[in-house]
Amino acid sequence: KQEVTQIPAALSVPEGENLVLNCSFTDSAIYNLQWFRQDPGKGLTSLLLIQSSQREQTSGRLNASLDKSSGRSTLYIAASQPGDSATYLCALQGSSNTGKLIFGQGTTLQVKP
Amino acid sequence: NAGVTQTPKFQVLKTGQSMTLQCAQDMNHEYMSWYRQDPGMGLRLIHYSVGAGITDQGEVPNGYNVSRSTTEDFPLRLLSAAPSQTSVYFCASSTGYNEQFFGPGTRLTVL
Numbered sequence: 001k002q003e004v005t006q007i008p009a010a011l012s013v014p015e016g017e018n019l020v021l022n023c024s025f026t027d028s029a030i031y032n033l034q035w036f037r038q039d040p041g042k043g044l045t046s047l048l049l050i051q052s053s054q055r056e057q058t059s060g061r062l063n064a065s066l067d068k069s070s071g072r073s074t075l076y077i078a079a080s081q082p083g084d085s086a087t088y089l090c091a092l093q094g095s096s097n098t099g100k101l102i103f104g105q106g107t108t109l110q111v112k113p
Numbered sequence: 114n115a116g117v118t119q120t121p122k123f124q125v126l127k128t129g130q131s132m133t134l135q136c137a138q139d140m141n142h143e144y145m146s147w148y149r150q151d152p153g154m155g156l157r158l159i160h161y162s163v164g165a166g167i168t169d170q171g172e173v174p175n176g177y178n179v180s181r182s183t184t185e186d187f188p189l190r191l192l193s194a195a196p197s198q199t200s201v202y203f204c205a206s207s208t209g210y211n212e213q214f215f216g217p218g219t220r221l222t223v224l
Binding site: 103 | 143144145146153171215
């Protein structure tokens with residue numbers, strides 16, 4: 001059974017720091033992997049989607065990488081800002097295109113001014 | 114585009130009551146799903162659909178029913194509400210191979 005793990009559960013950093021959020025999965029047969037942001041009491045906002053055949057995707061200060069062989073994805077946030085404070089979730093689709101996502105528990109990020 | 118919309122935003126039920134959570138999308142997406150989010154448990158899949166007339170169970174389907182008569186709508190029915198169904202419910206849609214879009218959620222409390 002596919003399992004998705006995000007460590008650490010919480011992270012606090014000073015403003016301006018570059019940081020990496022980790023996501024690991026147990027089965028390398030994935031269709032795609034998506035990173036989301038969730039603000040308290042709000043829904044999920046899609047940040048980046050990496051297809052199985054891709055190694056990384058970039059959007060602004062965000063860069064997501066995917067290494068299927070090691071079962072890892074990372075979300076790199078450059079020059080962090082207080083507005084980046086939120087919970088970051090990774091989720092993947094298994095080996096087939098079913099629209100079903102398996103989520104990690106998330107990393108709650110606090111960026112201190 | 115309104116994207117994915119969910120109604121109601123908040124709901125309080127008594128044990129044993131039934132209700133329907135509404136979900137609609139205007140992006141002509143084939144795939145739609147329902148998730149529940151609970152502290153310490155993350156988001157878990159309840160039911161999903163790969164097209165009108167096609168639905169299947171996810172990880173935690175008990176106590177919930179779905180149908181998909183149109184591409185746009187995917188309602189979630191609670192047959193007889195229980196306190197264990199107190200949660201935040203999210204609906205999502207996608208083309209399958211592209212990113213998934215989530216609605217704003219419904220916060221449900223069952224007393």
